[in-house]
Amino acid sequence: MKTLILLLLLPLALLWGAEINGSLSTGFYWGTPYWNADNFAGRNSIPADDLFMRSVNHLRLNGKFFDKLTVHMHALRSDGFQSDNRLSETKIYQVYGQYNFARGMIKAGRFTPFNRWIRGSIDGGGFAYALNKQIQINVMGGLYVPYGKIYDSDNVLGLGYADVGWRNKTMGAKVKLYADEDITKAGADFFGIWRKISFSGNYGFDFTNQRLADGGLNLFYAFNNKLTVSGNYRLFRSDDWQIAQVDFPSILIERYSLGLRYKVFGSYFLDFRQMLSMTAESSDYLTYLNLNGKYFHVGVNYLAGDSNYERIGLILGARYSPLRGLNLAAGIAPVDYLTPGDEERLQSIAYYFRANYSFLESFIISANFNYYQDNRALDSSHRGGIQIRYNFGS
């Protein structure tokens, strides 16, 4: 009996001292393909005309206890209406506890670091400590599945990561070390502002394969409050691909981007962007021109490449808020394109409608409907969803 009373009192005591916020949402979605671990392993197939209808419940929960301890949970449950149980799965993105102290924190559980070299969730622990106002160290480690790979037990890796960061008022940098069961990498990130030019960049070296892992440089400059320019360079590698007797090495990809933004008037901006993506074999060019503002959006994009791809797309969209809290958006996006290997050009038109309505301060209903004319990618021409969300404690 005493144990029972203690078990009841303990959570009550914790809740008494807690500051809790988060959101709970429920909705229906259709048209978006979905998978779960079982269906891939079982090589199941589903009827091509399946609407992929499923209900999705989503919980985000953040709790703060006694000013020092926080707990975080982020999970999703999907339940399919058709195709046996194929669309049903529970996903836990995060569930971890964190203890904060004056100079840092320690955390354990499943968490998402959002790190260039670690995408997705880690099951493990992390630690951060500030040596002073300028220098901080971060350490984390655990088990994870590298992003891009299929989530099953064969792909689980143990990893460790550490960085030491330095920053002052205008710039900062960090050196970092990463090791998992397959590779060891080291590198640096830096960012700052120099004479009104914002810059950020990174560099990484793969010691296991003795080659450059990744790199990049971003520049941003505001000439005045009307005209801004940004330049972007990124270098990255595709994954190695190995089969029994054959090893195809990963390829190096370089991408350059140049963007200009001009404030035409009020909330209306004209955006122009050029992108060049290169491998050893081919170069591809993209151009975008968009006028975007409070009430409408008009844009055109053009793509051409060495491998005979081509695409020209238009978008025309409108936004309107007929009453406080209610926002409506709708548009049409025709596209003409030629895919590699095809000789015949294709045309398709996408239509969309979106609405969201905030009411009673804590509730939001959102809906989106999309229709694709002449869509070859999926038999279902309809995609969409309706959701209601309740935000609490914020």
Add this chain to the structure above:
Amino acid sequence: MKLKLVIGLLLLGLVIAGSIQWESDLIFSHKQHAEEVGADCDACHAAAYTSVSGRDDLLPPMETCYDCHDREMACTGCHQRDDDPILLPRITDYSPKFNHKVHVGNGMNCLTCHKGIEQQVRVNEGIHIMDMDGCMTCHRTPAELAGCYLCHLETENLVPVNHAESWNQMHGMVSETGARNCQSCHRQSFCIDCHQGENLHNQTHPAEFLATHAISWQVREMECSSCHTRNYCIECHVEVNRVLPVNHLMAGWSGKEHAFEARRNSENCSVCHTQGDMVCGQCHF
């Protein structure tokens, strides 16, 4: 060639523009006034204590200087150029919802927000105005957009200027190094909605993306693997539509053609044949 020329001209423009100084010629040391004169902030900025709008001009007019200084003193006592002094630009475009009076009334010291001003020996435009990062030392990121309008105007464009056309490609690197700024507006759940979510609201990609995503993948317009595992591709291309790539139907595909394509870009193969699946293993054992 033209592309190189355009890029070169833009970079040159950047360098020139970066070298231009936008400063007042005012000679004023906050440090001297604070430490040697012993002046409190309200000696010059008295209006800040009762100001209820961020658009109030709270920089002192020159008349205030004459409370202590001699009117007959030479211009060069305070301005570097006596022939054509550059007046200090006024700051009247801050959020009108910002209320100095409330902050002071809550017992806040001026230096909490205008950190380091007491050590400055020169005056530079706007440099002591706190950024969002500073606000978020005390304030919390709102869960919804409506919460932003507690401080910002509803007519205000809240999107930062650097969230421009190429932001899709740039934001990863910026968040890696300056994540504290991101948290001024976004909670981590914002990242998860795209990076681990399932694009439930169909807003992550352009409207026509369903039709043309294959091309976007080919040219690396976006990093598919930032959000999607390969199951996502296979779901449609193998299990649902059973779409075979066109080149798989070419004569000679089972011979040298597939080897040529694989050596050219093995990443294409690995979209469906993950790490060399059973199809490859039938021959390459």
